[in-house]
Amino acid sequence: MAESRVNSWVGPARRIGSDLHLELSGPGGRRAALIRALREAVRSGRLAPGTRLPPYRSLAADLGFARNTVADAYAELVAEGWLTARQGSGTRVATGVPSLASGRGDSAGPRVPKAAPARARGPRHDLRQGTPDASAFPRTAWLASYRRALQRAPHEVFGPGDPAGRIELREALAEYLARARGVRTDPGRIVICSGFAHALRLLFGGGVLRGPLAVEAYGLGFHREVLAAAGVRTVPLPLDEHGARVERLGRERAVLLTPAHQFPTGGPLHPERRAAVVDWARARGGLVLEDDYDGEFRYDRKPVGAVQGLDPERVIHLGSVSKSLSPAVRLGWMVLPERYAGAVIAAKGEREGWASVLDQLCLADFVASGSYDRHVRRMRQRYRGRRDRLVAALAGHAPHIGVTGVAAGLHAVLRLPPGTEASAVKAAAWQGVALDGLAAFRHPETDMPVSDGLVVGYATPSEHAYGPALEALCRALPPP
Structure with a gap:
C-alpha cells in the first residue's frame, strides 16, 4: 500500500498542521496499515502527547476508507494505551507514551510510566537584581x-x-x-x-x-x-x-x-x-x-x-x-x-x-x-516605597541583619554573619525565593577579604507579590 499524505483537521489544544503524513504500507489490509502508521507517528515523536487527532469521519473521508475502519483503528489504539478518547474532547495521543526521541521506543506498545520524580518548582518570589517591575x-x-x-x-x-x-x-x-x-x-x-x-x-x-x-x-x-x-x-x-x-x-x-x-x-x-x-x-x-x-x-x-x-x-x-x-x-x-x-x-x-x-x-x-x-519619576517613587518596606521588614524581623546600598538603585545588600551566605541562599531557595549571594559577583582574582551577604532586588516583583516575597525572605535569614 502506498504512503499517503492526509489533509486533516485538528482541534485547538495542540495543532499538527493541515497535513498528517502517514505511511500506509505493509500486510494486513487498511485497518492494520492505519494502526501501524499511527503507532509509528506517535513513537517517532511526530505526534506529541496531547495532540488531538482528526475525527474518524474526517480522516476516513481523506483516506478514502470506510468510517468503521478508522473507528476500529482508533478503538484498538485506545485499548493499547497509545490514544485516549473522551466525550467532548476527541481522540488524543496519550501522555507517557514512549518515543524514539526519549530513547525508549519499541514495537511492543506503550509502557505504563513510573511515577515521575518530584520536580523542583520554579521560584515563587523573584528577588534577583537586574530587572525592573515588568508590570x-x-x-x-x-x-x-x-x-x-x-x-x-x-x-x-x-x-x-x-x-x-x-x-x-x-x-x-x-x-x-x-x-x-x-x-x-x-x-x-x-x-x-x-x-x-x-x-x-x-x-x-x-x-x-x-x-x-x-x-x-x-x-x-x-x-x-x-x-x-x-x-x-x-x-x-x-x-x-x-x-x-x-x-x-x-x-x-x-x-x-x-x-x-x-x-x-x-x-x-x-x-x-x-x-x-x-x-x-x-x-x-x-x-x-x-x-x-x-x-x-x-x-x-x-x-x-x-x-x-x-x-x-x-x-x-x-x-x-x-x-x-x-x-x-x-x-x-x-x-x-x-x-x-x-x-x-x-x-x-x-x-x-x-x-x-x-x-x-x-x-x-x-x-x-x-x-x-514622567515614567522615571513614577518608578522612583514606587521603588523608594519598595526599598522602605524592605528596610522596615528587616528592622522588624531581622534587626541583626545590616542593609547597605539603599540610597539609590533597584537592589540592596544584606550583610550577613561570616560563614552564613551559602546556607542563607539555600534557605531562601527552600522558601521559594530567588536571589544571589554576594560571592556570585566577586572577581576571582581579587585579594579583598570575603564578605558574606545577599543581593536583594526589590524592583522585579509586582506590587501584589512584593509583601509575600519579603515575608519569605525574612524566614530564610540566619538567626542572631
Missing part, C-alpha cells in the same frame, strides 16, 4: 509614542539604518543626558547600541580598545565573560565605603566603573576619587568607562552627575533603558570621545544590525515628549 511598563505612553513616530517617520526609515543610530534619538539623548545626568556631548558623539554588553563587544571585540582593563572587585560576572571572550584581561580594584580604590590603578589602558551606584555593593564613588580617576586617565593617556546603569534612581541623596562631565575626552559614558524601562527594549548608547566615534561606527558595520530603527524612533519621541521623565 509597570508604560504601555499606553509607549504605544502613543510608537504611533506618533510611525506617522512622522520619513520613507528613508524603512531602508538600511545608520550605524550611528537615528539622529532623532541621538538628539533627544544629548538633551536628556545633559539635563538629567550632566553629560557634555552632541549627537555626533553618541552611538546607539542594543545595551551595555553590546557596547563592550563593540569597544573591545571590535578592536577599538585593548586591555588590560581595570574593573571593580565586585561586578557582574557576565560582563567579565564578555570581556574574556574578546581576549581582555581584567584586573580587579578593591572597594571600600567610598567606592573603587582608584589609587591602585597602574599600567592598565582603561578602567570600568559604576560611579553613580557601585554594583552590587552600593554607594557612589567619592568626589575625590572621581577627580583622581580622571587625572589618572589624563596622565596615562587612558580611558574611564562609566557604566551608568541605574543613575536615574536615587532616594536619600543629592543627584550624582556623570563622571563624563569632568572630561568628555577621557570618559566613555555607557547607558541603556534596561533598568529604567525594560530589558526587552534592546536600546543603549555610548557617549564617546570625538576620536573614537568613527572607530566604533566602523566596528558596527555599514548597516545597523542590532537596534531596531522603529524602536529608536519610538524612544526618541518617548524622551522628547516628556514621557520618559
Whole structure:
C-alpha cells in the first residue's frame, strides 16, 4: 500500500498542521496499515502527547476508507494505551507514551510510566537584581509614542539604518543626558547600541580598545565573560565605603566603573576619587568607562552627575533603558570621545544590525515628549516605597541583619554573619525565593577579604507579590 499524505483537521489544544503524513504500507489490509502508521507517528515523536487527532469521519473521508475502519483503528489504539478518547474532547495521543526521541521506543506498545520524580518548582518570589517591575511598563505612553513616530517617520526609515543610530534619538539623548545626568556631548558623539554588553563587544571585540582593563572587585560576572571572550584581561580594584580604590590603578589602558551606584555593593564613588580617576586617565593617556546603569534612581541623596562631565575626552559614558524601562527594549548608547566615534561606527558595520530603527524612533519621541521623565519619576517613587518596606521588614524581623546600598538603585545588600551566605541562599531557595549571594559577583582574582551577604532586588516583583516575597525572605535569614 502506498504512503499517503492526509489533509486533516485538528482541534485547538495542540495543532499538527493541515497535513498528517502517514505511511500506509505493509500486510494486513487498511485497518492494520492505519494502526501501524499511527503507532509509528506517535513513537517517532511526530505526534506529541496531547495532540488531538482528526475525527474518524474526517480522516476516513481523506483516506478514502470506510468510517468503521478508522473507528476500529482508533478503538484498538485506545485499548493499547497509545490514544485516549473522551466525550467532548476527541481522540488524543496519550501522555507517557514512549518515543524514539526519549530513547525508549519499541514495537511492543506503550509502557505504563513510573511515577515521575518530584520536580523542583520554579521560584515563587523573584528577588534577583537586574530587572525592573515588568508590570509597570508604560504601555499606553509607549504605544502613543510608537504611533506618533510611525506617522512622522520619513520613507528613508524603512531602508538600511545608520550605524550611528537615528539622529532623532541621538538628539533627544544629548538633551536628556545633559539635563538629567550632566553629560557634555552632541549627537555626533553618541552611538546607539542594543545595551551595555553590546557596547563592550563593540569597544573591545571590535578592536577599538585593548586591555588590560581595570574593573571593580565586585561586578557582574557576565560582563567579565564578555570581556574574556574578546581576549581582555581584567584586573580587579578593591572597594571600600567610598567606592573603587582608584589609587591602585597602574599600567592598565582603561578602567570600568559604576560611579553613580557601585554594583552590587552600593554607594557612589567619592568626589575625590572621581577627580583622581580622571587625572589618572589624563596622565596615562587612558580611558574611564562609566557604566551608568541605574543613575536615574536615587532616594536619600543629592543627584550624582556623570563622571563624563569632568572630561568628555577621557570618559566613555555607557547607558541603556534596561533598568529604567525594560530589558526587552534592546536600546543603549555610548557617549564617546570625538576620536573614537568613527572607530566604533566602523566596528558596527555599514548597516545597523542590532537596534531596531522603529524602536529608536519610538524612544526618541518617548524622551522628547516628556514621557520618559514622567515614567522615571513614577518608578522612583514606587521603588523608594519598595526599598522602605524592605528596610522596615528587616528592622522588624531581622534587626541583626545590616542593609547597605539603599540610597539609590533597584537592589540592596544584606550583610550577613561570616560563614552564613551559602546556607542563607539555600534557605531562601527552600522558601521559594530567588536571589544571589554576594560571592556570585566577586572577581576571582581579587585579594579583598570575603564578605558574606545577599543581593536583594526589590524592583522585579509586582506590587501584589512584593509583601509575600519579603515575608519569605525574612524566614530564610540566619538567626542572631
